[in-house]
Amino acid sequence: MGASGYVISRHLEIGDLNAGAPELRPRSQYNLDVAYVTQHYEFTDDQFDVARESRTP
Numbered sequence: 001m002g003a004s005g006y007v008i009s010r011h012l013e014i015g016d017l018n019a020g021a022p023e024l025r026p027r028s029q030y031n032l033d034v035a036y037v038t039q040h041y042e043f044t045d046d047q048f049d050v051a052r053e054s055r056t057p
Helices: 004-010 029-042
Strands: none
Touching: none
């Protein structure tokens, strides 16, 4: 059992395996934008926040 568990654990993948938000489709606008930013700048989507202020009537 120990050897079988070891062999199976070598192929086990845990966590987010793809870039972008896992709850969205890979071709969603958000995931496409994240891919563009990470390819053209030296940071990922985990390293910055975007804030927007709007006036309410």
